[in-house]
Amino acid sequence: MTKKYKVLFLCRENSARSIIAEALLRELAGHRFDAFSAGPEPAPRVHPIAIAQLRPGISDLGVLCPKSWLEFTGEWAPRMDLVIALDACVAGHHAPRFPGEPALSSWVFADPLADGMLEPERVRSFEKVFWQIVRQVSTFIELPQYAAAPARTGDASCASVNDTTTPAIQCNV
Known part of the structure; x- marks a missing residue:
């Protein structure tokens, strides 16, 4: 049995973008990844528009909940x-230290919960961000370095961390 990669998605309130990424990674490649999400200021619940975006294709919505990092x-x-x-x-220097010193990356998306949006605009923003995250997660799971089991501590070398210009972190495993 091969070990799964453990991936943690971070977002401030952990109620929308990070929840969507967690759910999509679990649904699309749960056999290769254990997906988690968290944030520094977790909301009391997952945003209902995020749930609405996920509902058509995600089988286990019940496990999704905002958590503190x-x-x-x-x-x-x-x-x-x-x-x-x-x-x-x-991103980067704002996040706490996580045990095991995992590789860090940034996939920055617009905040669909930004202040000042009317409801129809917010729904469109969620839909746009949802599809951006779908594309990013799909690209990520196709990277060759994630096709095999993760290397033991100290065996992986990452060429780019906290890189917002590339679609995903480039690691040599």
Whole structure:
């Protein structure tokens, strides 16, 4: 049995973008990845428009809930292989240290919860971000370095971390 890659998606409130990414990675490649999401200021619930976007194709919506990223920083926390920030406010130096020193990457998407949007505009924003995340996750799971089991600690070397210009982190495993 091969070990799965553990991926943590970060977003400020962990109620929309990171939840969508977690659900999509689990649904599209759950046999190769354990997907998680969290944020520094978790919302009380997953945003209903995020659930509406996910509902047609995601089989296990019940496991999705906003969580604090502190749940992933203790000694008891699962050791992540990769942490991906989906929001500039949690990228890079803003995120805490995660056990195991996982590779860090940024996939920054517009905030569909930004203040000042009317409801129809917010729904369009969610739809646009949803499809951007679908494309990004699909590209990510096709990368050759994630086709095999993850390397043991110290065996992976990453050429690019916190890179917002490429579609996904480039790691040599």
